[in-house]
Amino acid sequence: MSFFNRLRSLFGDAPKDDAGSPAPMIDCEEALSVVHDFLDGELEGVPHDQVKAHFDACQRCYPHLRLEEQYRQAMRCAASEEQAPDGLKVKLMELIAEADA
Amino acid sequence: MTEPEERAGSTSSFEEEAVPHLDTVYRFALRLSGAPDQAEDLVQETFLRAYKSWGQYTRGTAAKSWLFTICRNEFLRGRERSQRHDEIVTENVGREGPGTNPVNPVWVSVLGVDPEGDFFESIVDERIMGAIDGFPEEYRTAVVLSDLEGLPYADIAELMEVPVGTVKSRLFRGRRQLQKILYDYAVEMGYIAACSGTDE
Numbered sequence: 001m002s003f004f005n006r007l008r009s010l011f012g013d014a015p016k017d018d019a020g021s022p023a024p025m026i027d028c029e030e031a032l033s034v035v036h037d038f039l040d041g042e043l044e045g046v047p048h049d050q051v052k053a054h055f056d057a058c059q060r061c062y063p064h065l066r067l068e069e070q071y072r073q074a075m076r077c078a079a080s081e082e083q084a085p086d087g088l089k090v091k092l093m094e095l096i097a098e099a100d101a
Numbered sequence: 102m103t104e105p106e107e108r109a110g111s112t113s114s115f116e117e118e119a120v121p122h123l124d125t126v127y128r129f130a131l132r133l134s135g136a137p138d139q140a141e142d143l144v145q146e147t148f149l150r151a152y153k154s155w156g157q158y159t160r161g162t163a164a165k166s167w168l169f170t171i172c173r174n175e176f177l178r179g180r181e182r183s184q185r186h187d188e189i190v191t192e193n194v195g196r197e198g199p200g201t202n203p204v205n206p207v208w209v210s211v212l213g214v215d216p217e218g219d220f221f222e223s224i225v226d227e228r229i230m231g232a233i234d235g236f237p238e239e240y241r242t243a244v245v246l247s248d249l250e251g252l253p254y255a256d257i258a259e260l261m262e263v264p265v266g267t268v269k270s271r272l273f274r275g276r277r278q279l280q281k282i283l284y285d286y287a288v289e290m291g292y293i294a295a296c297s298g299t300d301e
Contacts, residue, residue, distance in 0.1 A: 040253075
């Protein structure tokens with residue numbers, strides 16, 4: 001986004017694209033550079049709404065966001081399958097009882 | 102309060118606040134050690150040490166992060182033999198970091214053949230965990246704590262005793278490397294078609 005357009009957006013006069021909807025307030029490079037921070041809820045220096053607006057509107061960047069989400073989903077699913085062995089809690093409580101003895 | 106009463110109270114609060122994280126700590130220990138029997142030992146050492154230090158813990162605060170810290174410290178104490186292996190693998194994680202190339206080259210390849218990322222659903226969980234297990238400890242810990250356990254960057258930084266920027270850098274490199282490994286695996290297994298110009 002040009003300096004002029006950024007200035008206009010600050011005064012509530014956001015530039016419009018051909019379809020008449022508000023244009024993204026950050027560019028593709030900036031959006032992709034913060035995609036991890038955005039998904040991790042750790043954005044700094046750039047408002048969440050601006051990043052979200054860019055990904056919502058940008059056909060080029062949205063698929064990258066989607067793939068990062070798919071990656072995270074796969075990671076969480078893989079992790080959720082792993083549980084401590086049945087007897088481990090019993091062993092643990094025995095150790096604690098011994099430590100108290 | 103008598104000494105036996107104090108002990109009973111301590112055991113009770115430990116059971117309420119620490120023991121519920123057993124599965125989570127076990128998963129973390131499994132990723133650190135790479136083997137179920139070693140993970141069990143590590144979990145036992147972690148909880149025993151935590152119990153002995155339970156008096157220093159402020160009730161109601163971040164018990165999970167505290168247990169992760171103890172678990173990692175216990176692991177690091179015993180990992181000297183694997184140190185050399187980690188150093189070698191570190192070289193393969195790459196030098197790029199946040200601010201280098203915001204466009205993920207793996208995603209560029211995937212978008213040409215599987216824009217919805219459906220190939221992730223075909224990859225078995227063991228393969229994902231195996232890929233993580235191959236990472237050097239500093240990358241493995243960062244990726245596991247963020248992507249699997251959802252810890253904030255600040256908590257990971259405190260736990261690993263590094264600046265937040267270092268955590269972000271390790272996450273960036275670790276994730277990209279992991280995504281490349283999973284993509285290559287999906288291509289190899291035929292879950293996804295190869296795209297020319299995949300190699301970084």
